[in-house]
């Protein structure tokens with residue numbers, strides 16, 4: 298299932314990211330702001346239980362989230378989405394996954410994986426701004442499933458049709474939350490029109 302938000306704030310902020318004149322400081326801020334809005338979208342179906350709460354005026358029925366959530370940023374670009382997510386759901390654990398794309402084969406290469414022996418969360422949100430060929434997202438889901446997590450969501454900014462198709466075919470149980478679906482991939486695997494290299498633009502290394 299692919300969820301693309303039509304929220305005007307997301308559309309406005311994504312336009313700032315696409316703009317070549319946006320410098321990395323503002324780029325990082327806007328990625329973080331968009332992560333908060335996408336967090337709202339991606340957590341809309343979380344389960345909760347009713348709990349009693351005492352207010353200054355009396356008793357009320359409150360609600361408590363049941364999920365233990367793990368954020369899984371894919372390095373590097375996914376790092377920029379962590380702070381925004383944590384502001385919305387501060388109790389999350391953060392599991393870093395290092396994956397980069399081989400420039401020639403476009404296949405993901407794993408270089409860092411800091412997961413504990415057994416999962417201590419029951420829902421993982423994979424964070425990565427760009428879903429291009431889908432190779433990195435598929436590899437991340439593979440790692441999390443092998444680790445034992447059964448409930449996984451992917452949260453990104455822009456998806457290419459090719460990457461969405463690949464991820465949803467390989468892992469149909471993983472819902473995808475995005476701010477936009479762009480036209481296509483170019484011959485070097487970049488999303489067009491996209492926003493360029495999300496890692497380089499956040500960290501000023503482009």
Ligand code: PRP
Pocket residue numbers: 371372373374375396397398399403405425426427428429430431432433434460486494495496497
């Ligand atoms: C980018 C992006 C994704 C991946 C998407 O990372 O952040 O992780 O490519 O491509 P895919 O869907 O074809 O796998 P990159 O390899 O540029 O690493 P970086 O984040 O460290 O810059």
